[in-house]
Amino acid sequence: MSWRKEQRRAERGYHHGNLKEALLQAALGLIAEKGAAGFTFADAARMAGVSAAAPYRHFRDRDELLSSIAQRGFEQFEARLTAAWDDGRPDTVTAFERVGRAYLAFAREEPAFYNAMFESGLPVDANPALQAASERAFNIIRAAAERLAALAPPGTPRPPAMMMALHIWSMAHGVASLFSRGDAARRKLPMSPDELLEAEVLIYLRGLGFPTDRRPPAKSAEPPPVPPEASSGSGVPPGGPWGKPK
Amino acid sequence: MSWRKEQRRAERGYHHGNLKEALLQAALGLIAEKGAAGFTFADAARMAGVSAAAPYRHFRDRDELLSSIAQRGFEQFEARLTAAWDDGRPDTVTAFERVGRAYLAFAREEPAFYNAMFESGLPVDANPALQAASERAFNIIRAAAERLAALAPPGTPRPPAMMMALHIWSMAHGVASLFSRGDAARRKLPMSPDELLEAEVLIYLRGLGFPTDRRPPAKSAEPPPVPPEASSGSGVPPGGPWGKPK
DNA sequence: CGGCTCATGTAAAGCTCGTTCACATGAGCT
DNA sequence: AGCTCATGTGAACGAGCTTTACATGAGCCG
The missing domain is CATH 1.10.357.10 (Tetracycline Repressor, domain 2)
Incomplete structure (x- = not known):
């Protein structure tokens, strides 16, 4: 299952380029689906194709x-x-x-x-x-x-x-x-x-x-x-x- | 820190006797403090002095x-x-x-x-x-x-x-x-x-x-x-x- | 061009939580 | 006394949040 992430990486390189915005959009989608309570930081990161720790470069916390x-x-x-x-x-x-x-x-x-x-x-x-x-x-x-x-x-x-x-x-x-x-x-x-x-x-x-x-x-x-x-x-x-x- | 639990046990024995009600009360207090989102099943169990698994004998889930x-x-x-x-x-x-x-x-x-x-x-x-x-x-x-x-x-x-x-x-x-x-x-x-x-x-x-x-x-x-x-x-x-x- | 620096990303680890499972305990009935 | 079953325990799994040490590479400076 790791080829998925590898491929993403291959497509966009080590740096995402627009992660902050991507996270906001991902979160917006997730909240619309499952509510603010159901939304997880990890999910947003996944959706943006980055590791779970990456979001912390852009937001202090969830x-x-x-x-x-x-x-x-x-x-x-x-x-x-x-x-x-x-x-x-x-x-x-x-x-x-x-x-x-x-x-x-x-x-x-x-x-x-x-x-x-x-x-x-x-x-x-x-x-x-x-x-x-x-x-x-x-x-x-x-x-x-x-x-x-x-x-x-x-x-x-x-x-x-x-x-x-x-x-x-x-x-x-x-x-x-x-x-x-x-x-x-x-x-x-x-x-x-x-x-x-x-x-x-x-x-x-x-x-x-x-x-x-x-x-x-x-x-x-x-x-x-x-x-x-x-x-x-x-x-x-x-x-x-x-x-x-x- | 384990003496705490031991003592509780000593006080009330293996069986709680009124766990369901105790959990409800504990949850009520926790929700009042931190909101329904912040309340955790584990906390309620702790507050009642039982293990984290005990609540499942009384409630299907959180x-x-x-x-x-x-x-x-x-x-x-x-x-x-x-x-x-x-x-x-x-x-x-x-x-x-x-x-x-x-x-x-x-x-x-x-x-x-x-x-x-x-x-x-x-x-x-x-x-x-x-x-x-x-x-x-x-x-x-x-x-x-x-x-x-x-x-x-x-x-x-x-x-x-x-x-x-x-x-x-x-x-x-x-x-x-x-x-x-x-x-x-x-x-x-x-x-x-x-x-x-x-x-x-x-x-x-x-x-x-x-x-x-x-x-x-x-x-x-x-x-x-x-x-x-x-x-x-x-x-x-x-x-x-x-x-x-x- | 070469090298430096720093923003940005990663992996790994520690913590808590929810949940399940096999096992322990003892209250109440026979 | 012995059985049984409701009730509680501990260990374990997976997931999420967060931190830490390390990796990468874009932009800049000489």
């Missing part, structure tokens, strides 16, 4: 590899959230919902990153760079919440943007971890995780007094038509975000 | 021990949620919020159980007993949501109880995993996880049209934390669930 992946994940996460937010276009509520969907999409499409970021149990605050990356990502949600809070219907107390951001984050994370990943996704649900989160966010926003059943006329003024129902007895618009009751 | 703990956790979880719900007394909304707090309290006070149940990555659907226990716990939330849904203000579409239950679950789980456990709890927040979740749930319920600023006249106590200044024009209570804006 945790540092995991950390690197998590950090990279937070960066991509931030990028995707930023793109989804698109600076609040075409209107704040629409963009806000798009951020929520982007959160779920990331969790679904990048299970390895998501796992390393949120489910690997590595101490986020141990690595300053990691913590910073994590905060940058959260700040997108926070900035969006800030804009949303500024739209609070007149006459109502303005909700703290930070609180809103934390709420939205917890909803997205809760839905993602419980229903949108791995075998958790196998739970039988009356609706898709995306729909579930969208409804949740909409109901929440309505609870804050935002008009959510209809979008403002796109381009112009944000401070939108407060739905007439808002002044009625219960303040609840007809037809819930979950669609029409059957 | 996963089965973890599974047992998770199951026990779900049972305690169910018990606590049931107690908190108290069949909806003194009123549905109050009881509902109490369930939310019980969720967080459990996550905080029983980190080992919570870890095994939700963060250990073990396949819930692999073990039927485990799955059943998990479902029983969820059914408490679901039953509570059912009752709450029945209270939907007249004239509004009744929200699907299942959806409400999933929403509440995701909020509680999201807050618990992000802010209420381990080093995640070290994130600096403008409010406690309990307050965060309570506000989140209240806003959500308000989004569904439930009156949340004041409880229905409970027969007994039910001290109103907020002065009853509720009578602005917009149908939105002044002073959000997050308290007074400063």
